[in-house]
Amino acid sequence: MAARRDVQPQTVNGHLELDLSNQGLTSIPEEVFDIADLEILDVSNNKLTSIPGAICRLQKLFRLDAYGNKLTSLPQEIGSLQKLKDLYVQNNNLRELPDGLEALQKLEWLFVRDNKLTKLPTKLFSCLNLVTFDSSNNKLATLPPGVEKLQKLRELRIHGNQLTEVLPGVCALSNIGLLDASNNKLFTLPPGVENLNTLRELYINCNQLSEVPAGVCSMSNLDVLAVGQNPIRRLPSDVRRLTRLKILSVRGCQFEEFPRHVLQLETLEKLYAGGCEFKIVPDEMGNFQHLWFLALEHNLLRTLPSTMSHLHNLREVRLGYNKFDTFPEVLCELPAMEILDIRNNNITSIPTAIHRADKLKDLHVSDNPLTYPPQDVCLQGTGAIMVFLKQEAEKESELFKIFNRLSVKVKRDQWKPIARSLGFNKAEIKAIKESTPDDVPDQVYQTLVRWREKAGEAATIPALEQHLRDLGFHQLVGQLVSTPRTPRRKGHEPVVGAVGGQEEDEPPNSRYPSVTVDRRFPIVDFERLEKQSILGRGGFAYVMKARHLDWRQDVAVKCLLTREFEGSEQEQVYSEARKLNLGSRSDHVISLLGVCLDPNIAIVMPYMENGSLAGLLQDVDVPWALRWRMAHEISLGMTFLHCQNPQIIHCDLKAENVLLDGDFHVKISDFGLSKWKAKSRVVTKTSPGGGTITHAPPEYFADINLAPTTKFDVYSFGVMLSAIVTREQPYALVVNSALISVAVTTGQRPDLRLIPTDREDVTSVSELMQKCWSQNPEDRPEFNDCAKQLQNMFNLEEIRQAIITVDKLKATVNTK
Structure with missing residues (x-):
């Protein structure tokens, strides 16, 4: 009765659909097969053990969802559904598929994963319209012949079986974009895989590969490569040819050291390198400007290179199960970091400086012998830890200011008695002196800082005052209270004000x-x-x-x-x-x-050999690929500035202030108008709102008291993109510059008629440009989003050729 009440189909998006999913059905109600016009039938997530042969009466059916049941077989009659495009029978108990499925000539999506299949019908790959085939997580030892006939196939998922080979016919698939053959028993891939020019994702992890198969490094369009959990001892040098690679997994490989060739993959966004027993991370790790995910868990790391501070896009870091005795200080310099997992190490203390990573939401530090912060704070989670460390940092800052003040007042003959009183032996005093031999104030400062590190919470101002009184240095006690401050010593000063x-x-x-x-x-x-x-x-x-x-x-x-x-x-x-x-x-x-x-x-x-971007655009018709790389690098540089704490807002971003080194890499310059975000707005002769009037956004002409935000720079970037695309100065025909502020405030922008319309990449940049100069600041993207959109618009070979071309054109200009 309940079933009868439920078998009322609905028209959804123009198709007659019957949804019987998640109802605990043990059989499909008979009346369902009387709905001759039914196009979509969903009986997923029930308790069905079979589908009746009466299914053949539903001749208009083009989608059948029967996944998540207890099906042990499918009826032979299913092969008569001539309009069937989508068949989802994954996550059942199927041991075989019926013959006759090859008659389903309109079938595009076939999902039979997570069953108990030991073989597939021999004529299955005669379904010539298949776009996606997924037979993962079964017990298949081989695949049927004829896969090369599936010329429309885009995704082939066969992972989690018992395959010892990938059929050679796969290499003839001209539209394949994803091949997942992980978790099998493969020793190699067939000859000809280098012909898979459309392949974007290749998963061959968890097999028995002793090397990366020949031909993989020739897949020029590869975005994702997973070769982890194989007995691979080295990567081929040709891996650097994968110039578009964004995701690489080498997790669980048997490398003797970090694979150096990986460090040349500048486009990487995600790197999985856990379980490789690395002891050292190379300095070149800091070159991954696009990297936002880094997994190095289950290695033998004790430290990280300082160059990792350059990874200003890094959002997620996984370092659990290593050998860290101290918390890597460089992690405190990652402004974009949101997730940090450093559990199961030997860390006893988290530095207060980590509070500067103000985007950190998830900090996992369990199973470390932590004594600081206290356990009761750590048990309360990330929020409590960050609040505690910020408060401690403020206290510490005051303490170091006092150390600063005292250090410049201590005389040469007073330093050693103070050091001895604070517990330093002759060797320690000698080491401090040798580190700064002619600088008594710095020797004193280093002594006080090290005392703080050794004594911990016992290193208080009252304790220091007592030491000075015991030594008879009463005149120095006055420096321990608030007085006009002296210059900061090196080591604990903020960058702002340096x-x-x-x-x-x-x-x-x-x-x-x-x-x-x-x-x-x-x-x-x-x-x-x-x-x-x-x-x-x-x-x-x-x-x-x-x-x-x-x-x-x-x-x-x-x-x-x-x-x-x-x-x-x-x-x-x-x-x-x-x-x-x-x-x-x-x-x-x-x-x-x-x-x-x-x-x-x-x-x-x-000195930048190639001058400014403005000068280059004026003199040379720069190839598009190089223009896009420059735009991408500008967005990366601005992301870096906006990620500082406090943020740096440029306020005069234009092509004249973008310099180019010998290889035409971008260097953002001229911070004369830039502001720390805490400061007020900037005022110059060029604009009532600061910056160059042609690049200033409408809100700064509308409100003279409005302080600049990051959206100021994004607007300027949009105007700059116009100059990069057209090689024309914005508003070049305007005689009176005062008219620009009026025009911009009413919504006018640089002339879009100058934008070429015959190139897809130019159209994409034009769309981004118009988002950047949106009238409403809230509608403008962040620079990080701009970088993501621009990063795939060029490749290494295009850049090489572009640089050769530009060098020749510049030489021609210089000889005129």
């Missing part, structure tokens, strides 16, 4: 008023810079090309036009230097080589 203008901790009687120099930044002798040419000039500074006589290399030097200390201009130079210092952590942001103080205030940067 080279900066007026700071609270400026020493009295400084030779250079309003200048605070971080000891990590080299001081460059201006007299050793041999001027060669002027590269550009602005309102308060000029940039020259110079030769450093000692380094024997060309550099770019940005100099203040006057030696007189003017607050705002000088502060911009110092602020720019602080941000350039961060550039060394990104491949796509210009870096800082040093600062000059006398006789000129200047910052020294690497």
